[in-house]
Amino acid sequence: MISTELVQTILVVDDSGTARMIIKQCLTIIGLKDKKFIEASNGRDAVELLRQNAVDLVVTDLNMPVMDGEALLLEIKGSAAWQQIPVIVITSTSNDVREKALREVGAEAVISKPVNPAALHAAWKKICGAK
């Protein structure tokens, strides 16, 4: 079972440095502090970081250049090595139908931007309870 204590490395993926900073702040506020944060600005770079690091949690945007978040999600959930890594999608392009579709391909949680600590905390609690 995944828990806050077991998480060591968190991969944050967004083409906006501002968004990555806000996400990291929110993760710190909800208790994921003193963790190693690694960052990528698109899915392709994120895959490279996944190959090089033992990642415990992925938080990703959807709408990104080069390789989008949905392709990254499919890559993670289609890999025997990475499929157990929880993925939280944080996006400006989500509604109920899109959220359901993302959950069906493996996203543990989908959160609309602007992200806030409360929404991220609720998602993280669910993931910890479900895993």
Added chain:
Amino acid sequence: MDHKTALQEAVSEIFENMAFQELTPMLKNPLPAQVLWSFRQATMTIYSPIQGTLVMTISPSMMRSVTANVLGMDTAEVDVGMESDVLAEMLNTMAGAWMRKITDVSQPYELGLPDTTEADYIDSKTAEFHCVFNADGDFIEVAFFLVS
């Protein structure tokens, strides 16, 4: 809700939530066009359900204080790169919030990637609609241009 009202709400919500900045909607931009030089501008294509371009224009001084608020730093520490990134992310988030207000929960929508530039003037005459806001004496305009 009509598209303009929804956009006006989305802009106010995003500025309040991300930059802790309260905006007051105005009927029109109070500044004459010739003084609107060197404004910061972000644009973003919306592919569906409506096709067009969303444009946010903001004064440099306002952009600096908004960036400082979003990033939690002093205005003296803010550089142009940070401002561009914050502006783009705010427009991106705003566009999503606007789409959620004007679409049904089952209706998909598709957004492009935001881009930022310097604007030498605000040309909202050809806009489908536009919203102007006052924030502590500074001005922000958000306009939507239909694809012609």
